[in-house]
Amino acid sequence: MGNTDKFEMIANTYDTPERIHIAKVSSDAIRNYLVDAKSKNAIDFGCGTGLVGMNLLNDFNSMLFLDTSPNMINQIQQKISDSNIQNVDTLCFDFEKEGLSDLHADYIFMAQVLLHIEDVEFVLSRLFDVLNEGGHLLIVDFDKNEKVASDIVHNGFNQDELAGIMTKIGYRDIQSHTFYNGSKLFMGQDASMFILDSQVRRG
Template sequence: MGNTDKFEMIANIYDTSERIQVAKMSSDAIREYLVDAKSKSAIDFGCGTGLVGMNLINDFKSMLFLDTSPNMIHQIKQKISDLNIQNVDTLCFDLEKEGLSDVHADYIFMVQVLLHIQDVELVLSRLFDVLNEGGHLLIVDFNENEKVVSDIVHNGFNQVKLTDMMTKIGYRNVQSKTFYHGSKIFMGQDASMFILDAQK
């Protein structure tokens, strides 16, 4: 997945107050879309240090924390161990390089992960394969932002174009909305965040 090397370097200082706040808001937004999740499995995709997933652990029967960065996985393993959490697992894996054939889940959520992925359509297709029938992919990310110019991340996403791409892959009942506006939250620029829910 994109920028793994950068995340490797910042893993142990990743949990800033701003990131913790964004994770809390994102978790609350995701929670609104959960149905009967207590009996369901989830994947925190591109979990980083698990800021979002840790907020949602009690909402699911089980959770897999998945990231491409070994140092990030080390951080989340430490949290799991410190809190003696039983219903979770971790996996260091790069979905851009290969598909996941033996892992399945009812819910997959990814928060500010898509903007780091070079081949968006490929990864969304592979996530479709990971979802159980009737399962949901929940994406939280930035809306397209002309002021953000970067060669390492996308400058956000157009919700309509993203919905079209996902419908083409096979997702159904795709719905999205902007739920947060913040100052200087995206590469130093004012930006807004959306949540998108898609079903297999």
């Protein structure tokens, strides 16, 4: 996944109060879209140190923390060990490079991950294949922000354009809304965040 090297370097100091707060509002937004999730399995895709997924552990039957950064995965493994958590697993893997045919989930959520992915449509297509019938992909990310100029991340997303890409892939029942505004939230700029829910229906 994009920018793995950068995340490798900051893994040990990643959990700042600001990031913990954003993870909390992101996980709360995700929780609002969960339906009968207690019996379902989830993937925290691009989990980082697991800040969002750890908030949602009790909402699912089981969870897989997946990231491309070994150091980030080490951080989440330490948290799992320290808290003696049973219903979780970890996987260090890069979806942009190879596919996982034996991986399946009812819910996949990705919080501030898509902006780091160069080929958005390709990765969303791969995730479509991982989701079980009726499964949900939940995306939390920044609204498109013209004040952000970067060579390493997207400057956010237009919700309608993103929904269009996902409809083309085959996602259905797509709904999204902006749920959070913050100062200096995105590359030093004031920004807003949206959540998008979508479902896999192959019939």
